[in-house]
Amino acid sequence: xxxxxxxxxxxxxxxxxxxxxxxxxxxxxxxxxxxxxxxxxxxxxxxxxxxxxxxxxxxxxxxxxxxxxxxxxxxxxxxxxxxxxxxxxxxxxxxxxxxxxxxxxxxxxxxxxxxxxxxxxxxxxxxxxxxxxxxxxxxxxxxxxxxxxxxxxxxxxxxxxxxxxxxxxxxxxxxxxxxxxxxxxxxxxxxxxxxxxxxxxxxxxxxxxxxxxxxxxxxxxxxxxxxxxxxxxxxxxxxxxxxxxxxxxxxxxxxxxxxxxxxxxxxxxxxxxxxxxxxxxxxxxxxxxxxxxxxxxxxxxxxxxxxxxxxxxxxxxxxxxxxxxxxxxxxxxxxxxxxxxxxxxxxxxxxxxxxxxxxxxxxxxxxxxxxxxxxxxxxxxxxxxxxxxxxxxxxxxxxxxxxxxxxxxxxxxxxxxxxxxxxxxxxxxxxxxxxxxxxxxxxxxxxxxxxxxxxxxxxxxxxxxxx
Numbered sequence: 001x002x003x004x005x006x007x008x009x010x011x012x013x014x015x016x017x018x019x020x021x022x023x024x025x026x027x028x029x030x031x032x033x034x035x036x037x038x039x040x041x042x043x044x045x046x047x048x049x050x051x052x053x054x055x056x057x058x059x060x061x062x063x064x065x066x067x068x069x070x071x072x073x074x075x076x077x078x079x080x081x082x083x084x085x086x087x088x089x090x091x092x093x094x095x096x097x098x099x100x101x102x103x104x105x106x107x108x109x110x111x112x113x114x115x116x117x118x119x120x121x122x123x124x125x126x127x128x129x130x131x132x133x134x135x136x137x138x139x140x141x142x143x144x145x146x147x148x149x150x151x152x153x154x155x156x157x158x159x160x161x162x163x164x165x166x167x168x169x170x171x172x173x174x175x176x177x178x179x180x181x182x183x184x185x186x187x188x189x190x191x192x193x194x195x196x197x198x199x200x201x202x203x204x205x206x207x208x209x210x211x212x213x214x215x216x217x218x219x220x221x222x223x224x225x226x227x228x229x230x231x232x233x234x235x236x237x238x239x240x241x242x243x244x245x246x247x248x249x250x251x252x253x254x255x256x257x258x259x260x261x262x263x264x265x266x267x268x269x270x271x272x273x274x275x276x277x278x279x280x281x282x283x284x285x286x287x288x289x290x291x292x293x294x295x296x297x298x299x300x301x302x303x304x305x306x307x308x309x310x311x312x313x314x315x316x317x318x319x320x321x322x323x324x325x326x327x328x329x330x331x332x333x334x335x336x337x338x339x340x341x342x343x344x345x346x347x348x349x350x351x352x353x354x355x356x357x358x359x360x361x362x363x364x365x366x367x368x369x370x371x372x373x374x375x376x377x378x379x380x381x382x383x384x385x386x387x388x389x390x391x392x393x394x395x396x397x398x399x400x401x402x403x404x405x406x407x408x409x410x411x412x413x414x415x416x417x418x419x420x421x422x423x424x425x426x427x428x429x430x431x432x433x434x435x436x437x438x439x440x441x442x443x444x445x446x447x448x449x450x451x452x453x454x455x456x457x458x459x460x461x462x463x464x465x466x467x
Contacts, residue, residue, distance in 0.1 A: 021383040028079030028118040033110050035173050039390045042109070043162050044173025045084040052123070052178050053221075055168050055225065058185040059192075059228055061154050066090070067132040070168050073124065080119040085111040085129070086165040086172040088138055088147065093130040102127075109167055128461075131167045137168050138163040141391035144293055147394040154190065154229030158296045158303055159222040161331055161393070170221050174327045175433050176217035184226055185210045191231040192414020193247045195224060195299045197281050217279055218431045220327045225298035227285045238264040238282065240271065245283035245301065252286045255307030260284060262310055266317050266348075275316075275349060275423040278325035278430060284313070297341075299324045312346050318344035321426045329435040334393050335384035335440060342412040346403060361407045364400060365467055374400055382465040385436045404465075405458045412454060421446045 031047020054071040072085070088109045095104045097115035104113045109357075111129070119125050127238065135148035139343040145160050147166025157167045164201030165172045184192035188207050196215030204210045231247035238244060244264060248256050281300045289306030296303045296345060322344075323337030336459065341417050355363075355371055363371035379400040382388045387398060410418040424446050425439065436459070444451050457465050 004195065016394070020330070028076075028081040028120075030112075031078070031080055031083035033084045033112075033180050035175060037173060037330050037332075039387065039393060040161055040173075043086070043331075044176060045086065045171050047078050047092045048125075048171070049082050049242075050074045050171050050176050050178040052180070053168070053170060053224075054181045054183075056183045057133050057168075057226065059155065061122055061150070061190070061228065062187070064134050064150060065132065066135050066148065066167065068128055068130075068168060070127075070131070070170070071130045072127045072129070072170065074127070074171075076119045076123045076125060082112055082114040083119075085113065085127075085169040086162070086167045087111045087129075087131070087169040087284040089136050090131050090133040090167075092169075093132065095127065095129050098125050109165055129168065131184050135167050138166045141389070143391075149291060151229065151288055151291050154227070156222075156227040156229075156285070156291060156303060157225050158292065158298065159224060160296055161222055161390075164221040164224055168224075172221045174220035174222060175329055175333070177220050177327060177431070177433070179217065180213075180219055180224060180418075182215075182224070182226060183210060184213075184228070186228050189212050189230060190228055191233060191235075191247055193225075193227045193285055194423075195219065195301060195302065196279075197243065198245065199279055217299075217325075219299045219324070223299040223324055224298065225285065225301065225303055227287065227303065229287070231285075233250045236264065238267045238277075240268060240277070242267055242277055242279075243281045245281060246286075247284070247301075248286040249288045251288060252307045256286050256304075259308050259310045259313045260286075263313060263317070266314050268347065269351070270317060270344070271423065272323060273344075273419065275426045278320060278426070282317070282320070284308070284316075293356065311348070314348050315341045315345055325431055326426060326429040327433050329433045329438070331393055332385070332387055333392070333434070333436050334387065335398045335402035335405070336434065336436065338394070338399045339384060339405060342399045343403040343406045346407075357407055357410070361404055362467075364404060379404075383458075383460045383462065385459045401458070401465075405454065408454045408458050409443060409447070409451060411447050412451060417447045417449075 030159050034042040037043050052073040056069045058067045095102045100116040102113050102115050137145040138147035145226035146163025148157050182194040185208050186192045188209050192211040192212035196213050199214045200212045232253050234246045236244045267277050267282050279300050283301040285301050285303045287305050292305035297316045302316035318341040320339035346360050350356045362377045369376040377396045379396045382397050384397050384402040387393045
C-alpha cells in the first residue's frame with residue numbers, strides 16, 4: 001500500500017540520529033523496510049521475527065492522550081546493523097535495544113532503529129520503545145478508518161490491514177505472529193478490554209485502574225485490540241470449558257442480548273465442524289453504533305459497531321479458525337479468511353433449518369435476492385485469489401465467490417471428504433500462516449481429487465463462472 005509519508009525536518013532527524021550510542025563497526029546489514037506484500041508492499045519489515053509484544057498503555061478519554069511502552073522480543077533472521085518498526089503518528093521518546101540506548105529516526109510510518117551493537121543472526125533481542133501522543137486513525141485505500149478510533153466516552157483499536165501501527169510500534173504484517181501481554185491503565189469507572197485472558201484488574205491510585213491481558217497463542221498484529229469504555233461486562237463458559245468474556249456498551253446491551261446468548265453454542269458448533277476451538281477464551285466487544293463501518297474478528301473478542309445479529313457473530317467467530325489461527329501469508333490470500341467465514345454462515349443456516357448451502361449457491365448464480373440479498377451484487381467482478389488492488393481486498397468476490405469456491409469443492413468431493421478437508425486444514429495449519437497455493441495443494445492431497453477445473457474457473461478465472 002502506498003502510505004502517505006509525513007515530512008521529517010532534516011535538522012530534527014540529525015538530532016535524533018546523534019542521540020544514543022554510536023555502535024561498533026558494522027557487521028550486519030539493514031533489515032528491509034517492508035515485506036513486499038503484493039497488495040501492501042510497505043507493510044511489515046524484514047530481517048527479524050517477533051516472538052512477543054509486551055505493551056504497557058495509559059489512556060484518558062478526557063484528553064485523548066495515549067502513553068505507551070512497547071517491549072518487543074524478536075529473533076534476528078540475519079545479521080542486523082539496523083531494523084525497522086512500523087508506527088504511524090505518535091512521538092517516539094526513546095528506544096533501547098538489549099538494554100542499551102539505540103539511535104533512531106522517523107520517515108513517515110517507518111521507525112528505523114540502529115542498535116549500539118550489531119545483532120547476530122539467530123540472536124533473540126529485546127527492543128523497548130517509549131512513545132505517546134494523540135493517536136489518529138489510519139485511512140485505508142478503500143477509505144475506511146482503522147487504528148485508534150475514539151468514541152464519546154472511550155476508544156477502540158482495530159487494525160485490518162495495517163491500522164495497528166497507529167497505536168503501537170511493531171512488525172505489522174500477518175506473516176509475523178507473536179504472543180501478547182497488554183496492560184492498560186484507565187480512569188476509575190472505565191473498563192479496558194483486550195485479547196485473551198484478563199490476568200488482573202487492580203486500582204493503582206490517583207483514580208486509575210490497571211487491566212492486564214494475556215494472549216499466549218500466536219496472533220497477527222492486525223487482530224490485536226484494545227477497547228476502552230464504560231462497558232457492561234458478563235462472563236461465563238461454553239459447555240466444553242472455553243471462557244467467555246463479553247464487553248458491551250450500555251446502549252447496545254438490549255439489542256445484543258439474543259445474539260450473544262448464542263455465542264457459546266456457536267463455539268461448540270464450530271468445534272464440531274472445524275475441529276477444536278483454537279484459543280482459550282472467546283467473547284465480544286460491542287461498541288456504540290456507528291463507531292466503525294464494519295465488524296472485525298479481533299482475536300478471541302471480535303469488535304462490533306452496534307448490536308450484532310446472530311449471523312454476524314457466527315461470521316466473526318468462524319474467523320477464529322480461518323484467519324486468526326490459520327492466518328494469510330499475504331493480503332492477496334484474504335479469501336482464505338472471508339470466503340471460509342462466509343461459507344460458515346451458509347453451513348450454520350443449513351444446520352439450523354435455514355437455506356441450504358446448495359440453494360444459496362444456486363441463488364448467487366441466478367442473482368436471486370429473495371434467497372440471499374447479496375446474490376444481486378457484483379460477486380464475480382474479479383477472481384477471489386487475485387484481488388483487483390488494495391482498495392478491493394474486502395470486496396464482494398473475496399467473500400461470496402470465495403464461499404462458492406468452497407461449495408464447488410464440496411460438490412466435487414462429497415460431504416465426507418469436504419468436511420475432513422476443513423478440519424484437516426484448520427488442524428494442520430493451526431497457529432500458522434498459509435497461502436492460496438498452500439490451500440490448493442493441500443485440498444487436492446487431502447481429498448485425493450484433481451480440482452484443477454475448480455481453481456481455473458472459480459478461484460483464478462476471469463468473468464462470471466457458470467455451474
